[in-house]
Amino acid sequence: MADTLSERSQNILEAIVEDYIASAEPVGSRAISRKHNFNLSPASVRNVMADLEEMGLLCSPHTSSGRIPTGKGFQYYIDTLLSVRTLNRNEKQNLRNSYRFQNMRMEDIMQEVGRVLSGLSQYTGLVMAPKFISTVFRQIEFIRLSQGRLLMIYVSETGLVQNKVIEADPSLTVRDLEQISSYLNSELNGLSIQEVRTKLKQELQEDRVCYDRLKKQALKLSCAALQDEIEDQIYVSGASLMLGQPEFSTPEQMKRLISAFESKKLLIELLDRGQSAQGVQIFIGSDSSQVDLEGCSLITSNFSNQKGAVGTLGVIGPVRMNYSQVVPIVDFTAQLVSRVLDREIAQD
Template sequence: MADELNERSQNILEAIVKDYIASAEPVGSRAITRRHSFNLSPASVRNVMSDLEEMGFLCSPHTSAGRIPTEKGFHYYIDSLLQVRDLSDAEKQNLLSSYRFQGMKMDDVMQEVGRVMSGLANYTGLVMAPKFASTVFRQIEFIRLSHGRLLVIYVSESGLVQNKVIDADPSLTNRELEQISNYLNRELTGMSIPQVRAKIAKQLQQERSRYDQLQKRALNLSSAALQDEGQELVFVSGTSLMLEQPEFSTPEQMKRILRTLESKQQLIELLDRSQQADGVQIFIGNQSSHAEIDGCSLITSKFSNKKGAIGTLGVIGPMRMDYSQVIPIVDFTAQLVSRILEREAE
C-alpha cells in the first residue's frame, strides 16, 4: 500500500504524533487547532483525522476520546516526517566529557556507557557487550592460583579481556605453563574463536600419533580455557526511568515490563536482531517480535571495530518516545564506543 499523504495530512499527522509524544494522551481536533496554527477549523481537522484513521495511521481508544498514532503512524512519522538533527559539536563535547574511561576494563566501559546514555536520553539503556565467540584471538596467559587451579586470561584483538578459572593437571610446572602460553600465542594469534576451536579439535584428533606431551597439554588447556560459557553480558541502566512513563503506570504493566528487563535472555534476543544491519535501527511496538515489549520501541545501533568485536547498544522506551532526541544520542554513543574499541585494539 503506497500511502501517499498530501501535505495537509502530513502536517496534521505530524502534529498529532508530536502532541502525543509530549502528553501521552489522545489528542483531539480542537487541541490540534489550538496548539498548532494551521488555518483550519477543528471540523476540517476532524475530516483529515478521520481519513488518517481510515488509512490506519491513527486509532481512537473509544468514540469520544481523541486519536493516538498507531504503530504504522509512528512508522510513517519516523520514516517520512522526522528530521533527526545531528548533535552539535558542543553537545558531542559535552557528552564526551561525561565519560571517564581511563583505566577501565571493558565491562566497566559498557556499564558506564549504558549509564550515561540512559541518563542523557532519559530512557532505559541497554548495552550488550561483544560476544566471546565473535572475538579474534590475540593473547592468552595462565596464572596459577593453587596447585590444580589456573586463572586463564584471554585478550581479544579488540582488547576485550575475559578471565576464567579452570582445573588443570597439578603436575604442570610454571616453566611448562609459560611454554604452553608461548606456544598458543604463536599459533593462534589473529584467528577467530571458531577457527581456533576448529584448529584445536583437529589437532587433538591427530595428537595421538604426532604431537609431543607438551603440545598435548597445551591443546587440552586451551580447549578448556576457550570454552564459551555462553554468558552474554547485557547491562541495563535506568530501569526505573521506564516506570516513570505514563504508559507503564499500572502495577501490572510495571511488573510485566520489569520482568522483561530482568530477563537477560529476552533482551539478548531483542538486541541480537539489530546486529544484522548498520546504523541506527528502530523497532516499533511488538512488530513481529515477542509480545513482551508490547507498546515499547527500541532504538539500537551496533558497535564494532575492524577486528570483529561486535556489540549492540540502545535505548528502550514507550512507543511514544522522543525519537528526534534519542536517535542521535544512540548513534553517537555507538560511534564513540567503536572508537574506544579501536583504540583498545591499539
C-alpha cells in the first residue's frame, strides 16, 4: 500500500521527516514549500499532507499545528526513502582513530565502544558482550573459597572472563583441583560452549559407573560451572545525553527513561531481537511494545569473531534520530569490533 505513494508525496514526506529530525518541532506547509524548492505553494503541500495524514504516516498534535511523522511514517522513511551513505576512506580512518583498543580487556573494549558510540552520535550507546553460550572454551580454573565452595573462572577464546561460585565436594584438595582443571582444559579446548555441553552430557551417561574419582569430579564440576546460563553483560553509555533531547524534556519522561535504562532487562530483551539478523537493524519505539521505551529508536548491529561468538552494539535515541548519520557509524563500528576480537585470538 505504502509503495503506491506518488513521487511528490514521497518527496514531501521525506522533507517533513528530515525537517522534523532537525528541529523536533511540527513542520508546517509554508516551511516545506519555501525551504525545499518543489515549486509548490503551501496550499498544494497542504493537500498532500492531508493525504499522508489519512494514510497514517503523519499526524498533527492539535488542529492548527504543523505535522509530525508517526511511527509508521518513520518506518516508511527508513524502509524506502533513507539512503545510507557509506563512509569514505577519511571518515573510516577518523572513526578508527576514535577507538583505543590497545591492551584492553574484553570488558574495557565493550565500555570503550559504548562510550565512543555515544560520543559520536550524541545519543546513548549500548553494547552487549557475546553471550556465554556463544563463546568458545579456552580455559577454566577452580579456586577454593570456603569449605565446599569454589570460584570458577572461565576464559573464552576472545579473552572474555566470566566467573561464578559453585558448590563442590569439600574433600577436594588444591592438588585435585589443579588436575581437574588441567584435564578439562585439554579436553574442552576449542569447543563451543554448546559443544562442551553436549560432550559433558555424553560423558556423564557413558561413565555412569565411573571408577576414576577425579574424572567423575571433573565432569560434575564442569557441569555445575558451564551448564547454567551466565547473565548477559550490557554496557550503557551516555544516558544523560538522552535527557537533552526535547522529546524527553519533562521530568516524567526523564524518570521513565532512566528507570528503563537502569533495569537493563528491557535493553537486553531489545538487543536480543537483533541477534539473529545480519547487518544493521532499526527498531522503532512505538512498535517495540515497551511502554517504558516509548519514543525511542534503536539502531543495532552484531559483531562476531571468526568462531562465531556474537555480541550486539548499537545506539538508542529518540525516534527522531539522525538515521543517515548514525547507521553508518554503527555499521562500521561493528565491523571494527569484529576485527579486533579476531586479533585477540592466540595464534598458537
